[in-house]
Amino acid sequence: MVATTLEAAQHAASLVTAAYDAEQPTTDMADMADAPAGEPQTYARGDADQALDSAAVRMEMTYRLARNQHNALEPHATIARWDGDKLTVWDKTQWVFGTQMELATVFGMAPESVRVISPFVGGGFGSALRTWPHVVIAALAARETKRPVKLALTRRQLYFGTGFRPAYQYAVRLGSDRRGRLTAMVHDVRAETSRYETFMESVLVPGQMLYSMPNVRQAYRTVPLDVNTPLYMRGPGYTTASYVIESAMDELAHHLGIDPIELRLRNEPDADESSGLPFSTRKLRECYAVGAREFGWHRRNPQPRSTRDGDWLIGTGMAAGVYDTARNDAQASVRLDADGTALVQSAAGDMGPGTYTSQTQLAADALGLTMRNVTFRLGDSLMPPAPPHGGSWTMASVGSAVRDGCDKLRQQAIELAVADEKSPLHGADPADVVVSAGRLHVNGDPARGETCQQLLTRNERPTSNAPAGRECTLGVGDFDEVEGIHGGPASFPVDGLLDRAHDLHVAAAAADVAAHPLADLLGGAGVPFLDAADAGHDLPRRAEPALEGVLLDERPLQRMQFTVLATWGEPLDGGDLGALQAPCQRQAGVDPPPVDQDGAGPAGTGVAALLGAGQAELFAQQVQQRGPVVDRGGAPLAVHGQRDATAGGATAVPPTSIVVAMNVWRVGAGAGPSGGGSYDSGSSVDMPTLFVRFGGRSVD
Amino acid sequence: MRGRYIAGGTTLVDLMRETVERPETLVDISALPLREVTVTERGGLRIGALVRMAEAAAHPKVRTLYPVVSQALELSASAQLRNMATIGGNIMQRTRCAYFRDVTAACNKREPGSGCAALEGFNRTHAIVGTSRQCVATHPSDVAVAFAALEARVHLLGPDGERGVAFADFLLKPGSTPNRDQSLRQGELITSVEIPAHPRPLKSGYLKVRDRQSYEFPLTSAAVALHVRGGVIHEAKVAAGGVGTVPWKLPAVERHLIGERSSQALWTQAAERAAHGARPLAHNRFKIELLKRTVERQLRIVGGTP
Structure with missing residues (x-):
């Protein structure tokens, strides 16, 4: 229902009666114990079954993990507006390009004709990593009514209108010697998925490298139920597996009477035994030492229920978690203006980690400006591409791009100054010039220098359309996009975006940060909501039919959802991957949009006229760097070998980058x-x- | 549908959003002069219907004379809600049974004759006492449990003038008319809740057991008030929440305490009588034992052990 007021829409919707042929649904894996499950993902090293047979100690446990529903304080909401054949969408999304690609596919448009804006995500936790049906519905309604349309999901709709961490049934069998040294572990993992999609996540990784043991066998199957499709949530897969493995280790410690930390130390690997490669970071021994000291571990009474505080039972426990340090391709643009301020942009997201603040800090540090004079903007598909805001990689990815771009820009300013006869820095060795608090000066001789403002004001030039009349700007990155060079003149209103970027454009691949394929999304290990999860079975049961019609009618939408997810390194159904190649390349930064070259040429010329000879060379060099990339043009995905492997359906496992963290906590009985x-x-x-x-x- | 009075609106607006309640007319009573807390001639307390939960909880007389009321209020809802919601509205609030609030589910309370989805559905949080085949929903209020324990009176004003109703008669068990929550007559308005004078000193307190420590309704709760003189319990007022279709007075527990001396054994024996007549559903059998333990602990907290 679409109406001019929310109340009218709600009332109209309440008047609609939909009739369904009801069938008995299955929403609980426990009811599907013998159900045929999908083809398993498997892993094996050694001969785990034989090792178990001959193990001195054998234990067998099954853990059932309840579904965790996404329901952040800030519900999903979308505003869609059409301007002719251009679509602008304001959406709660952790990835503006994912939403852009999906909408472009659904409506059969070029991605450039869809602009997605998401300056604030609100609580994300992974729920905004996929484009949900309501986004398409909002765009469709806006197209049909020829008016901007706003659609906000109710709390109840979040349960079936978005995803959730799936319920698991995780059986583990372990074998060890009498001293607790592990010899084998067998993981039989079953997770729920929907009837219409297969969702899998990196639940197998921790079992392969958290502890040292020669024999491991894993099988991970999904059980299709009458539920909507799950999605990533906070340390997806890793959290689930860590909970299971660590619980099993505690059982073993208790069984053998070995201190839980001591048991883990006896099984601490020297390298990632799934790959043989060393860990990039693994300070688990140190974590244990410090944690044990800080929490008074050795004073604890290990006997269950032995410590009381009034009516409270006090327990002290420990567990290790593991997550990879993933990184992904990102770009940023940076511009320094004659008023001494800088504008930094990247189409990243901020769902609460403080991307705005951290990138501003980084940029200010690298540019030699105060934070007050740096503005960082994010969350707009017109900005240089950034990876999905998940996987705990925004800082490493976007931060690297920002840092690199700012370093280059600072260098440009220095080059400009030392080549400028009117600058006190004229003739200085660029390597000797530093920038601090907005002032360039010779290192060790603070008196010899000038402010960025003075330098750029002196190098002013007339501008055609900037209201200020005359400005000078230095910049690196993809400023051209907002002026419409990218895919022809854009009719997008650019209100507030790059409002001063109308004069000098230096198009260069400022900062392409290479990365290995993505293994998974979202770090951290908190649980946003502690649901009475069994209640969840009942609500979707009645709610889902309402959505089902939408899903069936929007086949292109579903297809695109597969493909978008697949670009993140998660093999879903594996079909339709061809459709995502171009957007994938774009997102990955493998091939920055070829039109950038068009912008680079004239801009380079303009720079050459304005700047000294050395400076022109610098830019020329950057443009040339871009050259080969552009030449690849429509090359297939195979240009990026690692990503290709992902698209082919292989499980992408980070080969070397592992961070291990330890949590020791103290809880009151009855307090989860x-x-x-x-x-x-x-x-x-x-x-x-x-x-x-x-x-x-x-x-x- | 007929009209509704609205004051704090913290329940009614939610229900209207969910289309559970669709009143044709709302009458805003928030400007009426019903915001006083006064000591009655006999030394009881009269709390105006429009006194906010937060105001009532913090009122010095309430806090000193009936801590059980202050505690029940402060363990309710959230600070924001307590600043808006009124005492009158609190005891008028409707059940949090999920099926009552889901207009696609069968619910006799919302739509008489449509059935009860909770009977065969997910009923972990539902009532074990005071139920009928028509309805098993709990009354959600905490302070109503304290009022029930203290044998409060509800003062009403209607077209036929003023009248007072014993709290036990004000909230209705579902029986065969679960759509009727209160014994209000057409057009009647709550003006105040009066807590009668009890012999002093009166020690009292409220214990609430719930799935999370804040902003949650009770699984079980216990309101206890004891008058102990010379080591002997002369008066005992006990009621339980989270277990009944209405706040559940526990006369068998009270009788067992009168004339006895405080001891752990006494608390245990008395609490054994808390769940008499309970009829658990598929998912809430745990409430029987939990209720006994809740009552036992709260007797111990209020009465102490020598």
């Missing part, structure tokens, strides 16, 4: 782990809008 926080933010768009509400009354 408390919920994680959420980031309170909001963005509003002031425009006449229509409201959509979908749903209605179902009659069985």
Whole structure:
């Protein structure tokens, strides 16, 4: 229902009666014990079964993990607006390019004709890593009504309108010697998925490298149920597996009467035994030592229920977690203006980790400016590409791009100064010039220098369309996009975005950060909501039919969802991968949009006229660097070998980069782990809008 | 549908959003002069219907005379809600049974004759006492449990004038008319809740057991008030929450305590009587034992052990 007020839309929706032929649904894996499951993902080293048979100590445990629903403080919401054949969408998304690609595919448009804006995500936790049906519905409604349309999911709709961490049934068998040295572990993992999609995540990784043992066998199957498709949530897969493995280790420690930390130390690997490669970071022994000291580990009474504080039982336990230090391709643009301020942009997200702040700090540090004079903007598909805001890689990826771009820009400013006869720095060795608090000066001779403002003001030139009239700007990155060079003149309103970028454009691949394929998304190990998870079975049961019609009718949408997910390194159904190649390349930064070259030429000329000879060479060099990339043009995905492997359906496992963290905690009996926080933010768009509400009354 | 009074609106607006309640007319009563807390002639307390939960909880008289009321209020809802919601509205609030609030589910309380989805559905949080075949939903209020324990009276004003109703008669068990939550007549308005004078000193307190430590309704709760003189319990007022379709007075527990001396054995024996007549459903059998333990612990907390 679409109406001019929310109340009218809600009322109209309440008048709709939808009739369904009801069948008995299955929403609990426990009811599907013997159900045929999908083809398993497997892993093996050594002969785990034989090793188990001959193990001195054998233990067998099954852990059932409840579903965790996504329901952040800030629900999913979308505003869609069409300007002719261009679509602009304000959305809660952790990846503006994912939403852009999906909408472009659904509506049969070029991605450039879809602009997605998401300056604040609110609580993400992984739930905004996929484009949900309501986003398409909002765009469709806006197209049909020829008005901007706003659609906000209700709390209840979040349960079936977005994803969730799937329920697991994780059976583990372990064998060890009498001293607790592990010889084998067998993992039989079953996870729920929907009937219409297969969702899998990196639940197998910790079992392969958390502890040292010669024999491991793993099988990971999905069980299709009458539920909506799961999605990533906070340390997806890793959290689940760590919980199971660490619980099993505690059982073994208890069985053998060995201190839990001592047991783990006896099984601490020297290298990643799944690859033979060394860990990039693994300070687990140190974690144990410090944690044990800080928490008074050795004073604890290991006997269960032995320590009380009034009516509270006090327990002290420990567990290790593991997560890879993933990194992904990212680009950033950086511009230094004559007023001494810098603008840094990358289409990253901020769901609460403080991307705005951290990137501003990084940029200010690298540019030699105060934070007050640096503005960082994110969350717009017109900006240089950034990877999905998940996987704990935004800082490493976007941060590297920002850092690299700012370093280059600082260098440009220095080069400009030492070549400028009117600058006090004229003739200085660029290597001797530093920038600090917005001032360039010779290292060791602070008196010899000038401010960025002075340098750029002196090098002013007339501008054609900047209201200020005359400005000078230095920049690196893809400023051209907002002026419409990218895919022809854009009709997107660029309000507030790059409002001063109308004069000098230096297009260069400022900072392409190479990365290995993505293994998984989202770090951390909190649980946003501690649900009474069994209640979840009942709500989706009645809610789902409302959505099902939408899903069936939007086949292109579903297809695109597969492909978008697959670009993140998660093999879903594996079909339709061809469709994602171009967007994937774009996102990955493997091939920056070829049109950038068009921008680079004239801009380079302009720079040459403005700057000294050496400076022109610098830019020419950067443009040339871009050259081979552009030449690849429409090359297939295979140009990026690692990514190709991902697209082929292989499980991408980070080969060397592992971080291990330890948590030791103290809980009161009766108090579960408390919920994680959420980031309170909001963005509003002031425009006449229509409201959509979908749903209605179902009659069985 | 007929009209509804609205004051803090913390329950009614939610229900209207969910289309559970669709009143044709709302009458805003928030400006009425019902915001006083006064000591009655006999030394009881009269709390105006429009006194906010937070105000009532913090009122010096409430805090000193009836800590059980302050504690029940402060363990309710969230600070924001307690600043908005009124005492009158609190005891008028409707059940949190998920099926009542899901307009696609069968619910006799919402739509008489449509059935009860909770009977065969997910009923872990539902009632074990006071139920009928029509309805097994709990009354959600905490402070109502304290009022029930203290044998409060609800003062009403209607077209036929004023009247007072014993708290035990004000909230209705579902029986065959689960759509009726209160014994209000057409147009009647709550003006105040009066807590009668009890012999002093009166030690009292409220214990709430729930799935999470904040902003959650009770699985079980216990309101206890004891008058002990010379080491002997002369008066005992006990009620339980989270287990009944209405706040559940526990006269068998009270009788067992009168005339006895405090001891751990006494608390245990008395609490054994807390779940008499309970009829658990598929998912809430645990509430029987939990209720006994809740009552036992709260008796011990209020009465102490020598």
